[in-house]
Structures are given as structure tokens and as C-alpha cells.
């Protein structure tokens with residue numbers, strides 16, 4: 395029945411809520427083109443009885459008007475907002491998408507943590523150049539001229555220079571020398587920074603990494619001071635109850651020298667893959683500053699003594715976060731990086 399159809403389509407038009415210009419066009423194609431519904435209802439009108447015509451003529455004309463008005467209304471709404479501004483989701487009052495925050499690099503986080511612990515003990519932070527000369531990186535630190543660490547294999551040399559080659563520093567111990575040359579004791583400083591070694595890149599080695607060097611020089615500094623300082627550091631960083639042990643070792647710039655192990659952070663000393671079943675993991679090298687080093691920096695080794703230590707920030711970070719591949723630190727994969735603290739600055 396024509397009357398029922400008009401009723402049904404009137405309802406449809408009244409409920410028409412376009413979400414885009416495409417919806418408006420679909421409306422036009424359905425109702426207003428020459429083969430559309432409005433035209434077809436007028437065709438059907440011709441076939442009804444005279445009585446019906448009298449009633450339905452007005453209704454049909456109103457229906458046609460409704461369809462045209464609704465189309466025009468909708469067209470105005472979407473004409474003004476073409477392109478990017480096209481209203482897709484409807485509600486323009488919704489808040490926009492937030493800007494994602496970055497996160498701190500794990501090495502920066504751990505470096506900061508190390509620095510904070512030593513700052514509380516009165517250590518100042520000092521930095522030195524990454525491009526160093528042989529004197530600061532090796533000779534002043536008591537490396538014998540034939541020491542293997544000077545080999546091309548370990549060191550990235552930049553320039554050969556009579557008696558004082560230029561290279562990328564292989565450790566932050568060079569900053570000790572710069573500091574002692576420039577001032578007078580007492581010195582109490584930590585020296586974080588990037589270092590370089592000519593190594594094949596793998597999950598366990600990289601051609602650049604980061605270290606924190608520590609130095610304390612004053613009258614009467616003893617090995618007991620060294621042990622207590624590092625013990626305190628480990629309790630702060632890895633938690634109360636972390637055990638330490640010192641093993642005798644050799645470094646040209648310290649005498650005596652030691653390496654410090656801590657009880658394994660993963661298995662707490664019972665033995666696991668990380669500590670290869672031993673319950674201990676090495677975290678740093680340390681010792682009493684060799685008198686030769688003090689003298690090389692014009693410090694009276696009869697009056698002053700000192701301790702030094704050096705640790706790899708990557709190593710400390712690996713133990714803290716159980717990271718197994720060193721390459722992750724320099725690949726900038728946000729899936730890795732976004733797992734660490736986000737800080738609003």
C-alpha cells in the first residue's frame with residue numbers, strides 16, 4: 395500500500411543520522427534521483443483511486459519536501475567539513491589523542507642512581523673528554539709501554555703522535571688523571587662516561603659502553619675505607635643483605651688491586667645461569683691508587699693515599715633488570731625502551 399510505504403520511508407528519513415558526506419550521497423541516490431524512491435512513489439500515485447488521491451496527494455507532497463529538506467540540511471553539514479575535518483566519529487567535543495611520553499634510557503636511570511648514592515657520601519661528579527691522549531689514558535696510569543691494552547686490537551687510535559697518540563678513551567680512569575693534575579687533594583669524585591674498545595659486537599661485548607670511575611684521595615685513606623664505601627654502595631643499589639667479596643687482581647694503576655663480586659642478584663647466592671652456579675657475580679675493579687699515579691699527577695705519595703674503582707654501567711644495569719643482550723642498549727627499539735620509567739620533566 396502506498397500509504398504504508400510513505401509512512402515507512404518518512405520514519406526512515408526522520409531517523410537519518412549521517413556520519414559522513416558518503417552517507418549524504420547515499421541518501422540522495424536512494425531517495426532523490428530519477429530512479430529513486432520519491433519518483434517511484436509518484437509513479438505509484440498515478441495508479442491509485444480518486445478517493446485515495448485526494449488524501450494521499452498532500453501526504454506525498456509533504457513526504458517529497460521532507461526528503462529534499464533533510465538532504466539539504468545534511469549536505470550543508472558535511473560540505474563545510476570536507477577532507478580531514480570530515481566528521482567521522484560524530485562527537486567533536488571528545489578530547490584529542492594524547493602525545494606519548496618518552497621514557498628514560500635504562501643506562502641513564504642506573505647512572506643517575508649510582509651518582510645519587512655517591513653524592514650522599516660527599517662525592518662530586520666530574521667528566522672528561524672521550525677523545526684522549528696516551529698520557530691520560532695510559533702512561534700517567536702506570537701502563538708499561540708494552541702493555542697489551544695499548545694494542546690496536548683494543549684501542550681505537552685516531553692519530554699517531556710522537557710519544558702521545560690520540561685515541562678514544564678505553565676507560566674513565568683517564569678522568570682521574572685530569573682531575574688530580576688540575577687540583578690539590580682531597581679529591582672525592584665519581585666520573586661517569588662513555589668509553590670505546592675495538593671489540594666485535596655481540597650480545598656480550600660492544601665497541602662502546604659506559605663506566606663510572608670513583609676516586610678518593612686524602613691523607614690516611616685506607617683499604618678499609620674502600621671496602622666500606624663499596625659495601626655501602628651495593629646495599630643501596632641492590633638492597634640490604636647483598637653480600638660482597640673482594641678477590642685479589644691486577645690493574646697497572648692500583649696497588650693492591652681487587653675485583654669485587656656481589657652475591658648473585660637473581661638467585662641470591664644459591665647458584666643459577668647468570669652466576670654460572672657460583673652464587674657470585676663480578677661488578678667492579680678497584681684498589682689503592684698506585685703511588686706512581688699520584689706522583690705522575692704531582693701529588694706527594696708520602697703524604698697522600700687514595701682508593702679508586704671502576705664499574706661498567708651496562709653490567710650493573712644487566713644485573714638489575716636481567717637484560718641479556720648488550721646490543722639492546724644502543725638499538726633504540728622503543729619496545730625495549732618503553733619498559734623503563736617515564737619521567738615528566
Ligand code: DAH
Nearest residue numbers: 565567679680681702703704
Ligand atoms: N679502568 C678499569 C677498566 O676499564 C676499571 C678499574 C679497575 C678502574 C680498577 C679503577 C680501578 O679505578 O681501581 O677495566
